[in-house]
């Protein structure tokens with residue numbers, strides 16, 4: 572139909588623009604990336620996190636950066652996270668923190684990365700707070716699950732993980748964490764679709780397949796009395812989650828919705844207005860390029876956004 576042709580043409584155009592993003596001047600990319608980033612400094616991130624708090628939204632602050640190449644950077648990044656936690660706690664931000672293990676050298680020396688991340692979790696725990704370990708691409712999956720398993724034993728209420736519904740293995744991964752689950756300290760997993768490019772053998776590719784597994788994963792977590800953080804901007808998934816919450820009669824403090832900074836604020840407000848807990852991922856920092864180009868590629872109106880930004884100046 573006409574609508575399908577329209578979607579296909581838009582997707583083709585988006586793909587073309589995505590291909591040239593890395594070759595565009597950084598200043599130019601910043602113009603249309605900045606809506607996804609809460610600033611370059613922790614001070615700016617705190618101001619923006621508190622604005623969200625004022626709307627009744629919790630936050631999860633993240634320092635941008637990933638896939639580093641030296642262990643010196645890992646050490647620096649750890650120090651930065653420790654400072655960020657002190658600053659956000661001092662400012663009274665209502666929220667927790669997310670981190671990417673490759674930012675601490677997971678792919679260079681996983682023991683070093685573990686030691687750094689353990690220190691960060693211990694710092695958050697000293698404030699009674701929580702660190703979410705983001706899930707990266709498939710070479711990291713086993714290591715990130717193992718890291719979570721170890722840290723959850725030492726800090727049962729202060730650490731969570733992410734699972735990706737596009738991975739064929741995810742259901743089994745959730746089931747494998749059951750021994751760590753308890754009423755007092757439930758296994759806390761952010762369920763998202765997954766953002767990296769993975770081979771067909773290990774990942775579902777079709778929109779419908781990824782979506783149906785997303786809801787299956789959330790349902791499995793409700794059945795096992797785990798705590799899902801339902802991370803999506805996709806209306807059918809939000810509506811599917813509402814149905815599951817009703818079906819299992821899940822109390823409001825046993826799950827939350829999550830969205831990314833700057834994405835679908837209207838949908839976010841409608842969820843909040845229904846009384847559900849909502850948390851926004853607040854990324855900040857100088858290394859915004861990789862993250863924001865991933866967001867741009869996911870924006871179905873990317874080409875339009877870019878053209879509008881170019882003419883707005």
Ligand code: FDA
Pocket residue numbers: 704705706707733735761763764765766767802803804805806829830831834835851852865866867869870871
């Ligand atoms: P989908 O991409 O189908 O988008 C649904 C609709 O949302 C679109 O049609 C559009 O209307 C809107 N939309 C989505 N993105 C947009 C954008 N950038 N700009 C404007 N509109 C947009 N992934 C991962 O692999 N590891 C991780 O640790 C995390 N962590 C994470 C945390 C949180 C809080 C969220 C919300 C997401 C992640 N992700 C992630 C990313 C996730 O895997 C996924 O890539 C994105 O959330 C996009 O998927 P949606 O479910 O929103 O659906």
